[in-house]
Amino acid sequence: ELKVEQNPLFLSMQEGKNYTIYCNYSTTSDRLYWYRQDPGKSLESLFVLLSNGAVKQEGRLMASLDTKARLSTLHITAAVHDLSATYFCAVVVIDKLIFGTGTRLQVFP
């Protein structure tokens, strides 16, 4: 059974701190996505990682992919309140996206 697991499920962090969210998946996939969802809102695409070793950065967020370990990370640098949201990773299987359970991030002063 295909599983996409994220940890932690909930993360409360102070502004200015760094932290990493992990995404493990159980099947072969060379493509991984990160999405952000604000409360009551839809999902917004953050990153598309297309190959082993891919690294992408946007502002305070950096995502990486290790297809051999079936692991992706989303690193947060010097967190700010605006980053508070739920973050989902997803892997593609044929034409379907299989989503992780999500990591709810809260950044406090």
Added chain:
Amino acid sequence: ETGVTQTPRHLVMGMTNKKSLKCEQHLGHNAMYWYKQSAKKPLELMFVYNFKEQTENNSVPSRFSPECPNSSHLFLHLHTLQPEDSALYLCASRGPQETQYFGPGTRLLVL
């Protein structure tokens, strides 16, 4: 705005009602999806349409009936729903690099 719109944004219906959810995309994409998002559960894929043809029905009960008249429009017809069907229903279209673009969702409450 992602170019994917959904209506209505909120819907309350009784178990004997019939209603429809509408999704529209103006991105020129050829694949569209319906997802269900319930509290504390991962996003669940319901249906996939490629070039107006249904290519996936993820064991969805028949009280949910999708319709895709063209590549830009997708409907989800609802009838005799159950309270456990209350959820956020998200539509998405598939673009370059297989990235999916999501609509704002319809928050459904079944009484």
